[in-house]
Amino acid sequence: MVIxxxxxxxxxxxxxxxxxxxxxxxxxxxxxRVCVGNLEPGxxxxxxxxxxxxHSCPLHEGKVRVVEVVEPSIEILLDPRTAIVGSKMTLKFVDCEDPEKESLAKPEGLFEGDTVKILEILDDxxxxxxxxxxxxxxxxxx
Structure with missing residues (x-):
């Protein structure tokens, strides 16, 4: 958890x-330091x-609030051979040229090379x- x-x-x-x-x-x-210093770009x-x-802030209509944040689970397309619930893997994005599915192939918030844990299989x-x-x-x- 991050403040x-x-x-x-x-x-x-x-x-x-x-x-x-x-x-x-x-x-x-x-x-x-506490506002943006605890967050990782992207x-x-x-x-x-x-x-x-x-606190007062010139960017957020005058005020910001102290919050606790976590990195949430993110939906992504994976090679079916590596999609095993509970496993950890180094993330490699799949090639998907379909513009409607691009956000699932390379979702914002994850980077190729991240270590991820597979929580759930949702669909084919x-x-x-x-x-x-x-x-x-x-x-x-x-």
Whole structure:
């Protein structure tokens, strides 16, 4: 679990966001270390708890709230031979040229080379004549 700050509108349990990096005003903010310093660019986060502490912020309509976040499970297409519930693997993206399935082949929040644990197999998906498993994974931190 990570402590960070998010805008009041995002500060609701269950809300997910992707952190893309600090904005220009963040670089000189006194709260930057706890706000953006705990997050990794390109990762997806899910708010699990909102604390009763708020701070002023020039970016988020004036206020940010202290929240606890985790990296949520993410759906991704995998080679069916590697899709085994409970197994851990080094992530290798599959080739899927279908624009409608691109977000499942290379979902935001995961990077090729991440270690992930397969939590659940959801469905069989065809893409470009190949068959894949749609699975739910969570990133394993080193």
């Amino acid at each position: 960070t700050l998010v805008g009041e509108k995002l500060a609701k349990p269950g809300m997910e966001f992707i952190y893309y990096g600090p904005a220009e005003p963040c670089k000189t903010c006194r709260l930057a 990762r997806r986060y899910k708010v699990v708890k909102v604390r009763n502490i708020e 998906v065809e893409c470009g004549g190949k068959h894949y498993k749609l699975v739910k994974v969570i990133r394993e931190k080193e």
